[in-house]
Each structure stands twice: as C-alpha cells, then as structure tokens.
Amino acid sequence: MLMTIKQMRVKYGEQTALHINEPIAFEKGERIGVIGSNGAGKTTMVNALLGLIPYEGRVITQLTPEQMAVHMQQNEYVTTVPVKCIMETILNTKIKEDEKLKELIAFFDFEDCLKKRYNTLSGGQKQKFTIIMVMMQNAELTFYDEVTSGLDFETRQKLMEKLVEWYKDKDDTLVIISHYYEELEQMADKILILDQGNVVAYGKKEELFETYCGKAVFLLENTPENRRLSQGIRMLKSADHQLALSCRDEREEEELAAVLIKNNVDFKRSHSDIEMIFINAREQFYEKQGGMKA
Amino acid sequence: MKKKCTLKMVLYELRNLNGNLMPHFFGIIFPNLMCLLLPRAVASGLPADIQQKVTDSIMLSMAIVIPMSIMFLGYGAVYAQEVERGIPLRMRLFGFEEKSAIMAKVFAHLILLTIAFVIFAFFQMAVTKVSVPAVSSFLCLVISLYLIGVILLVISHALANLFKKFSIVFGVEMGIYFLMIILCGMMGIKTSALPNVMQKIAAAFPMTYIANEFADFWQGGTYQFMPFIQSFLFMGAIAGILLLFSLYKDKRTVK
Numbered sequence: 001m002l003m004t005i006k007q008m009r010v011k012y013g014e015q016t017a018l019h020i021n022e023p024i025a026f027e028k029g030e031r032i033g034v035i036g037s038n039g040a041g042k043t044t045m046v047n048a049l050l051g052l053i054p055y056e057g058r059v060i061t062q063l064t065p066e067q068m069a070v071h072m073q074q075n076e077y078v079t080t081v082p083v084k085c086i087m088e089t090i091l092n093t094k095i096k097e098d099e100k101l102k103e104l105i106a107f108f109d110f111e112d113c114l115k116k117r118y119n120t121l122s123g124g125q126k127q128k129f130t131i132i133m134v135m136m137q138n139a140e141l142t143f144y145d146e147v148t149s150g151l152d153f154e155t156r157q158k159l160m161e162k163l164v165e166w167y168k169d170k171d172d173t174l175v176i177i178s179h180y181y182e183e184l185e186q187m188a189d190k191i192l193i194l195d196q197g198n199v200v201a202y203g204k205k206e207e208l209f210e211t212y213c214g215k216a217v218f219l220l221e222n223t224p225e226n227r228r229l230s231q232g233i234r235m236l237k238s239a240d241h242q243l244a245l246s247c248r249d250e251r252e253e254e255e256l257a258a259v260l261i262k263n264n265v266d267f268k269r270s271h272s273d274i275e276m277i278f279i280n281a282r283e284q285f286y287e288k289q290g291g292m293k294a
Numbered sequence: 295m296k297k298k299c300t301l302k303m304v305l306y307e308l309r310n311l312n313g314n315l316m317p318h319f320f321g322i323i324f325p326n327l328m329c330l331l332l333p334r335a336v337a338s339g340l341p342a343d344i345q346q347k348v349t350d351s352i353m354l355s356m357a358i359v360i361p362m363s364i365m366f367l368g369y370g371a372v373y374a375q376e377v378e379r380g381i382p383l384r385m386r387l388f389g390f391e392e393k394s395a396i397m398a399k400v401f402a403h404l405i406l407l408t409i410a411f412v413i414f415a416f417f418q419m420a421v422t423k424v425s426v427p428a429v430s431s432f433l434c435l436v437i438s439l440y441l442i443g444v445i446l447l448v449i450s451h452a453l454a455n456l457f458k459k460f461s462i463v464f465g466v467e468m469g470i471y472f473l474m475i476i477l478c479g480m481m482g483i484k485t486s487a488l489p490n491v492m493q494k495i496a497a498a499f500p501m502t503y504i505a506n507e508f509a510d511f512w513q514g515g516t517y518q519f520m521p522f523i524q525s526f527l528f529m530g531a532i533a534g535i536l537l538l539f540s541l542y543k544d545k546r547t548v549k
Contacts, residue, residue, distance in 0.1 A: 080313020
C-alpha cells in the first residue's frame with residue numbers, strides 16, 4: 001500500500017472543503033483519476049496529501065512530501081534566465097550529459113524551447129516544461145492536477161497522447177485530476193469522484209461502471225421516436241440531448257442492439273464511460289443522502 | 295530526495311539576481327553617486343580638517359546603504375515577486391529545502407555585495423578622497439557590513455514569506471528601510487539629535503554605530519565595541535525568530 005487516506009477533513013474557515021470518511025488507498029502502480037466539478041475538493045486533496053495545507057485525520061504512508069511529485073495547475077518559474085538554466089539547476093544535471101533528460105526533451109519536442117524564457121513559452125510548452133521536470137523526479141507518487149487546463153483542443157489531445165505513450169508499460173503511481181472524461185478514460189484504471197467536498201465513489205473503472213450503470217450502456221439521441229423505442233428499458237441519467245439505456249447482461253444487450261438496428265437508430269455502446277459513471281454515481285449518492293443535491 | 299545547495303544553484307541565483315536591476319541601482323550606482331555629490335553639498339565652506347571628517351562620515355553612511363539596498367530592499371523586491379507567483383513553492387515541490395534555497399540566495403547576494411564593495415572602494419580611492427583607514431578599522435567595517443547584509447537578507451526573506459504579497463512586502467520594507475536610514479543617522483541628522491525614544495530604538499541597529507561613531511576611529515584609536523556587538527546580537531535574534539516563524543508557517547507535514 002503506497003498511501004491510505006483516513007478520516008480526512010480540510011476546512012477553509014468554517015467551510016469544509018473536503019471530507020473523506022471511508023479509507024481511500026492508493027496501491028503502487030495504480031493510475032487514479034480524480035474527477036469532480038469546480039469546488040469538489042480535488043486540488044484541496046492534492047494540497048493536503050503534499051502537506052501544503054493543514055487537515056484533520058491521517059494519511060498513512062512511508063512517503064515523505066519530497067518523494068511525491070506534482071504538476072500543479074499553475075507552475076511558475078523565474079523569467080530572468082532561459083528555461084534550460086532553470087531545468088539544469090532544478091534537476092542538478094547537464095542536458096548534454098543526461099540521457100533520460102535528453103530523451104524526454106526529444107519525446108516532448110522541447111529542444112527549440114530551451115533557449116527561451118519561461119514567459120515567452122506557449123501554454124502547451126509551459127505544461128511540457130513542468131511535465132519533463134516532474135517526470136525526471138522519479139517520484140514514487142506523481143500528481144497531475146489539470147495538466148491540460150487552458151490548452152486548446154489540439155494541444156490538449158497531443159499532450160495527452162504523449163503522456164499516455166510515456167507511461168505505457170511503466171509502473172509509476174499516478175493521480176490524475178481532470179475535468180475531461182476522455183483523458184481519464186485514456187490514463188486511469190481507478191476513479192475517485194468528488195463532489196462538494198464529499199467522496200461520491202471510488203474504485204476500479206469497470207467495477208464502478210457495473211455498480212452505477214450496469215454491464216453496458218447504449219447512448220442514443222433524445223428524440224420522441226427513440227424515447228418510444230426505449231420504453232420498458234432501464235434508463236440512466238445522462239446529458240439532456242441523449243438517452244442512456246442500461247443493460248444488465250449480454251442477452252439484454254443483444255435484444256436492445258437488435259431493436260435499434262432494426263429501427264435504423266444510431267447508437268454508441270460503452271462498458272466504461274466515465275461520464276456515465278460520474279453522472280449516475282453522483283445521482284445515487286445524493287439520493288441516498290435524501291436528495292440534498294442533484 | 296531533498297536537494298542541497300549546490301554551486302549550480304548559486305550561479306542560477308546570481309543570474310536571476312542580475313536579471314533585476316533594482317539591487318544594482320540602489321546598491322551600486324546610488325551610493326557612489328551620493329558619495330560624489332553629498333560632500334560637495336554638505337562639506338564645502340567648512341575648514342579642511344572638518345571637511346575630511348564629513349567626507350569620511352558620508353562614505354561610511356553610504357557604505358551601509360550598500361548592504362541595506364542589495365540585501366534588504368533589493369532582495370525583498372525580487373523575492374517577494376517570486377513568492378507571490380509561487381516560484382519558491384514550486385522549487386520546494388521539486389525537493390529543494392528552504393535552507394538550501396536561502397543559502398543559495400545568500401551566497402549569490404554576497405557575491406553581488408562583494409562586487410558592489412569593490413566598485414565602491416575603487417570609487418572612493420579614485421574620486422572622493424576618503425582618508426586611508428587603519429587596517430583594523432577597515433576590517434571591522436567590512437566584516438560588520440557583511441554581517442549586516444546577511445541579517446537583513448534573512449529579515450527580508452522572512453517578511454516576504456510571511457506577507458506573501460509583493461505590494462505589502464515592498465511597502466513594509468520601504469518603510470523599515472527609510473526608518474533605519476533616519477534612525478541610524480544616514481539622512482544628515484545625527485542620531486544624537488533625535489528624540490530620546492528614537493535614540494533608544496536606533497541603539498538596536500548596528501548601522502547606527504557605523505554611521506555615527508566609526509569616523510572617529512577610522513584612522514585608528516580605541517572603540518568601546520560592547521553596545522555595537524549587542525546590537526548585532528539583537529538584530530540577529532530578530533532575524534532568526536522571524537525566519538523560524540516564517541518556516542514554521544510554511545512547513546509541509548503529512549501526518
């Protein structure tokens with residue numbers, strides 16, 4: 001066990017920003033995706049785990065704060081020297097003598113940026129700069145807090161592809177915070193859902209999907225005709241423009257697929273859609289709480 | 295792994311320091327300029343022996359301005375901006391201990407301070423015709439200035455860590471800077487001419503003794519060092535307490 005969070009409570013003044021009741025454990029080599037709306041407590045949790053803010057409760061770990069690496073939402077550096085100088089100082093190395101660093105710089109196509117100052121880098125280049133140095137830390141546990149926020153769609157896609165490719169076949173433990181479901185689908189094997197400082201759900205992606213959505217989900221356009229066809233089928237909560245139909249087993253799936261194909265309905269089938277897990281876990285969480293919030 | 299202060303870090307801090315012109319202006323250009331202009335304005339018309347003493351006294355006051363400007367005001371201005379932008383925090387998250395970071399900054403600033411002193415010394419010898427000091431007086435002055443510099447940098451570092459915002463830190467430090475200049479007798483008013491309460495406060499600053507009394511034994515003689523040493527101990531203790539408190543406030547703990 002790399003880290004276990006027990007009974008954590010973080011307060012900002014009178015307001016509780018994060019409350020973790022049931023223990024949450026991070027195992028070595030796991031990729032944990034953390035998702036939640038703004039103010040859910042995602043960054044608060046990372047800050048508490050890094051020892052940057054005070055909290056009640058316990059974090060059981062052998063790791064010291066220095067053995068954890070983090071890519072924060074905002075990463076700032078001095079602008080008086082080129083980024084190459086910052087990189088070599090922080091990593092206490094020389095690029096030309098460091099094979100791993102050279103590999104990372106080439107992997108992220110960062111060679112042309114080395115002579116630039118940090119304030120002249122683009123948003124994507126700034127993220128790459130910190131990512132390279134975070135990766136060079138070889139930390140036991142690495143946090144990526146909204147690593148693609150503020151980037152345009154294309155840059156975001158490319159950066160995620162690079163991250164996925166780099167970590168493929170590696171056993172680093174990662175905690176990835178993101179607002180983008182597709183990023184977590186690519187990177188995470190466990191999901192932690194936070195909402196308004198509460199833990200809504202935590203577990204393996206597939207297990208959470210089965211718990212909250214069933215074996216498979218069919219997504220189709222929300223039209224009167226499709227609503228008519230869906231009568232009698234368990235419907236999940238989803239975005240207003242679509243219908244989400246849940247199937248409990250293969251037989252149900254086959255029957256539903258046959259109906260949809262017969263009626264020439266476009267649909268998408270999923271057995272791990274994180275957006276569906278998020279929406280339905282949150283719905284059920286608040287139902288259990290007595291419909292306090294949805 | 296915790297990262298220690300390395301030569302690379304000191305050189306990085308030195309390059310960073312050279313990217314900001316404030317310490318250079320207030321620590322190098324300003325004192326030399328004042329040493330050139332003030333004796334002409336203040337000492338002209340006075341008897342020759344008094345003129346020499348006034349020139350020496352002005353030089354000593356401006357010598358104190360160098361560490362005050364580079365290590366206190368200049369450092370505070372630069373470091374507070376870094377704190378506000380979260381740069382020291384980012385460095386800590388890369389494993390740099392606060393101790394290593396401050397040591398690198400101290401060494402880098404001591405290098406700049408040395409350069410400023412060398413320029414100042416050459417300028418005094420070449421332009422302002424200061425009396426040649428006794429070796430012991432000269433060494434005493436140099437050691438005192440370095441000590442004052444380090445203490446002031448520690449205070450400045452702690453204030454920036456405590457207040458976090460550049461505007462507040464710069465305002466507070468500017469206030470303290472001018473207060474020290476006035477109290478320590480560097481604004482043309484001798485400390486002995488200030489009200490009693492202000493004299494008592496001034497006695498807590500080592501700069502007061504340099505600006506008011508060092509001219510008397512600049513070319514040799516005896517000097518009662520005890521109050522001067524006590525002022526160092528007092529200011530050093532204040533600096534230490536402030537630094538420890540600021541470190542405690544920013545301590546990282548996973549429990």
